[in-house]
Amino acid sequence: xxxxxxxxxxxxxxxxxxxxxxxxxxxxxxxxxxxxxxxxxxxxxxxxxxxxxxxxxxxxxxxxxxxxxxxxxxxxxxxxxxxxxxxxxxxxxxxxxxxxxxxxxxxxxxxxxxxxxxxxxxxxxxxxxxxxxxxxxxxxxxxxxxxxxxxxxxxxxxxxxxxxxxxxxxxxxxxxxxxxxxxxxxxxxxxxxxxxxxxxxxxxxxxxxxxxxxxxxxxxxxxxxxxxxxxxxxxxxxxxxxxxxxxxxxxxxxxxxxxxxxxxxxxxxxxxxxxxxxxxxxxxxxxxxxxxxxxxxxxxxxxxxxxxxxxxxxxxxxxxxxxxxxxxxxxxxxxxxxxxxxxxxxxxx
Numbered sequence: 001x002x003x004x005x006x007x008x009x010x011x012x013x014x015x016x017x018x019x020x021x022x023x024x025x026x027x028x029x030x031x032x033x034x035x036x037x038x039x040x041x042x043x044x045x046x047x048x049x050x051x052x053x054x055x056x057x058x059x060x061x062x063x064x065x066x067x068x069x070x071x072x073x074x075x076x077x078x079x080x081x082x083x084x085x086x087x088x089x090x091x092x093x094x095x096x097x098x099x100x101x102x103x104x105x106x107x108x109x110x111x112x113x114x115x116x117x118x119x120x121x122x123x124x125x126x127x128x129x130x131x132x133x134x135x136x137x138x139x140x141x142x143x144x145x146x147x148x149x150x151x152x153x154x155x156x157x158x159x160x161x162x163x164x165x166x167x168x169x170x171x172x173x174x175x176x177x178x179x180x181x182x183x184x185x186x187x188x189x190x191x192x193x194x195x196x197x198x199x200x201x202x203x204x205x206x207x208x209x210x211x212x213x214x215x216x217x218x219x220x221x222x223x224x225x226x227x228x229x230x231x232x233x234x235x236x237x238x239x240x241x242x243x244x245x246x247x248x249x250x251x252x253x254x255x256x257x258x259x260x261x262x263x264x265x266x267x268x269x270x271x272x273x274x275x276x277x278x279x280x281x282x283x284x285x286x287x288x289x290x291x292x293x294x295x296x297x298x299x300x301x302x303x304x305x306x307x308x309x310x311x312x313x314x315x316x317x318x319x320x321x322x323x324x325x326x327x328x329x330x331x332x333x334x335x336x337x338x339x340x341x342x343x344x345x346x347x348x349x
Contacts, residue, residue: 002064003078006053011082011091020076025098029105031113033093035086043129047086051122056081063115067097070111071104079112081122092124269293276300 003019013032020028035047064077078096086092095112099105116122160167269289273280276296 001076004057004060005080006051006056006083008084011080011094013091013094016078016080016094016096019078020096020098022075022098025075025100027102027105028096028098029109031095031109032091034091035088037088039126044126045129046088046127047092048125048127049083049086049092049122051083056120056122059120063112067108067112071108073104074099074108
């Protein structure tokens with residue numbers, strides 16, 4: 001059986017010895033730790049012990065289990081430790097172990113006191129007669145007196161061959177470069193930019209980040225007019241543009257409609273050239289004009305992908321009285337999404 005105790009009362013050795021006595025045991029091994037009157041040439045009047053009791057008792061229990069695993073014949077174990085102030089000559093710790101044979105008891109007791117000092121969270125504080133209170137001083141090491149032993153390192157194992165000044169210079173240059181990058185980013189984000197480098201459909205504003213002192217520049221696309229906001233059928237609009245006739249001086253003598261085999265094709269080509277901002281050409285080859293239109297369309301598609309569906313064929317042949325059914329998709333801005341998220345947080349949080 002294990003008898004573990006942390007107490008502020010005076011320890012009585014005979015009482016602890018009686019706890020572990022057993023009729024089947026022929027030996028009781030005792031260890032009694034007392035307070036001595038000196039420490040490092042200083043007069044000690046008492047010792048003051050303190051402990052983290054829950055962990056201390058748990059660690060003492062583990063020590064008892066380890067003792068029983070090493071010495072199975074051990075019968076009873078008692079570990080009593082005193083807390084608080086312990087005067088000189090009084091017991092601060094008592095360990096008693098009973099066993100059938102003395103060797104097991106002596107070895108187990110020696111193991112118990114060593115593990116107690118090593119593992120159990122109990123601290124002591126010396127009270128000196130000179131009123132020099134303090135914890136057990138630590139040994140200070142004078143590193144200046146320690147010899148420095150140097151060993152030659154092969155050159156192929158050295159990654160940095162620069163001296164201390166060169167390394168310091170590199171670090172400062174790196175810090176300056178990073179600072180310049182941050183400053184350039186701040187200037188780019190927080191000053192008014194050149195209109196020639198911006199898009200007419202993009203407006204920027206600086207918003208304060210929630211739960212933060214920083215700010216974030218937010219760019220929002222505002223399409224006041226364009227394929228993303230128009231609700232009309234693009235194919236009908238495009239056909240309308242192809243079939244309309246312009247009266248703004250298109251017949252200037254360079255091109256005679258009577259000389260063309262197909263007057264409708266010429267008018268449609270001219271309408272598309274005006275719409276795509278292609279300058280008029282003196283060439284009358286219809287294939288060259290179509291090629292220029294194709295190149296212009298490919299260029300516009302590459303710089304503005306959102307206009308791609310404007311030129312794609314989306315009409316499907318009607319069968320019977322079936323009607324074309326289209327799906328209207330609602331488009332959300334970043335602000336509307338933020339408002340929706342805030343509403344969900346207010347409801348569920």
